[in-house]
Amino acid sequence: MSQPQALRVLLTGANGQLGWELQRSRASHIELHAHDADTLDITDAQAVLDAVQALKPDWIINAAAYTAVDKAESETTLAYAVNRDGARHLAETARVVNARMVQVSTDFIFDGEHGHPYRPDDTPSPLSVYGASKLAGEITVQETLGERALILRTAWVYSAHGHNFVKTMLRLMREREQLGIVADQIGSPTWASSLAQAIWHATTINLHGTHHWTDAGVASWYDFAQAIHDEARNLGMLTRDCTLRPIATTDYPTPARRPGFSLLDKTSAWQALGTTNPVHWRAQLRAMLNELKQTS
Numbered sequence: 664m665s666q667p668q669a670l671r672v673l674l675t676g677a678n679g680q681l682g683w684e685l686q687r688s689r690a691s692h693i694e695l696h697a698h699d700a701d702t703l704d705i706t707d708a709q710a711v712l713d714a715v716q717a718l719k720p721d722w723i724i725n726a727a728a729y730t731a732v733d734k735a736e737s738e739t740t741l742a743y744a745v746n747r748d749g750a751r752h753l754a755e756t757a758r759v760v761n762a763r764m765v766q767v768s769t770d771f772i773f774d775g776e777h778g779h780p781y782r783p784d785d786t787p788s789p790l791s792v793y794g795a796s797k798l799a800g801e802i803t804v805q806e807t808l809g810e811r812a813l814i815l816r817t818a819w820v821y822s823a824h825g826h827n828f829v830k831t832m833l834r835l836m837r838e839r840e841q842l843g844i845v846a847d848q849i850g851s852p853t854w855a856s857s858l859a860q861a862i863w864h865a866t867t868i869n870l871h872g873t874h875h876w877t878d879a880g881v882a883s884w885y886d887f888a889q890a891i892h893d894e895a896r897n898l899g900m901l902t903r904d905c906t907l908r909p910i911a912t913t914d915y916p917t918p919a920r921r922p923g924f925s926l927l928d929k930t931s932a933w934q935a936l937g938t939t940n941p942v943h944w945r946a947q948l949r950a951m952l953n954e955l956k957q958t959s
């Protein structure tokens with residue numbers, strides 16, 4: 664089989680969950696230039712222009728984001744500065760050097776009122792500042808780059824690196840005898856590792872347009888927490904049981920509203936990437952916990 668063409672890639676948000684997984688899953692044909700906020704703040708238009716013009720990448724992968732969903736309700740300006748304006752700076756400079764760009768986005772651009780998995784062309788209607796700022800980022804990247812843009816929406820991301828629901832649950836399950844977990848929000852847990860692999864594959868085939876990517880299967884936060892508990896018990900990462908109780912969203916008020924139903928229809932991405940055997944989120948969770956056990 665012939666080697667894929669060599670690609671020079673500028674990555675932002677390198678120290679986030681996805682950025683970290685992208686770095687470690689990079690194939691040998693990728694010349695990766697990874698930046699976190701310390702070396703490239705995407706809200707700084709001049710810094711973005713300088714970095715992109717100096718490198719002249721084939722692809723920019725924007726894994727940088729303001730992801731504090733609840734804090735975004737009070738830090739609106741910052742959320743938009745990163746999620747909309749930062750994305751715009753990258754897209755505008757990508758256009759200058761004729762690069763392609765991956766803009767990672769979220770299920771939170773939808774309101775969760777649908778009874779079927781959201782397709783890429785369904786009408787967005789975000790409930791939160793975070794969702795609205797991410798949607799604004801999608802729009803600016805799409806308008807600026809057209810067919811040189813790939814918008815990839817994902818959901819419920821976790822990784823052995825960084826902060827996420829899995830690691831928070833493990834900590835709380837060790838500290839407490841019982842926990843109440845929201846059972847009326849439905850989505851698809853997604854290992855950042857599988858998302859990173861999908862992104863690398865997408866760059867090799869110049870995928871463009873708007874697509875959805877999550878791991879396969881469906882869960883409520885309660886189902887996800889129970890799976891974390893049971894898998895961690897099996898692996899010896901929890902030494903005693905913690906009782907989980909399903910609760911309603913209304914029992915756990917948060918500053919940001921979240922969609923109750925945020926399943927994403929992955930058909931277009933699976934077809935484009937030739938995914939014939941998508942991996943269920945529970946198998947991915949087991950793999951991540953195995954890794955976490957070995958590294959912590």
Ligand SMILES: NC(=O)c1ccc[n+]([C@@H]2O[C@H](COP(=O)([O-])OP(=O)(O)OC[C@H]3O[C@@H](n4cnc5c(N)ncnc54)[C@H](OP(=O)(O)O)[C@@H]3O)[C@@H](O)[C@H]2O)c1
Pocket residue numbers: 675676677678679680681682699700701703704705706725726727728729730745749767768769770797816817818819820821825826
């Ligand atoms: N996490 C989820 O459940 C989830 C769900 C759906 C979609 N997504 C999307 O998936 C993508 C990756 O998310 P993630 O979970 O990997 O997020 P993450 O772990 O929060 O990482 C985001 C990274 O962006 C960096 N960053 C923040 N502001 C920046 C700036 N001004 N300039 C440059 N870098 C900046 C952060 O650096 P500091 O830590 O130093 O601030 C952090 O390293 C994002 O687009 C996110 O919106 C995530």
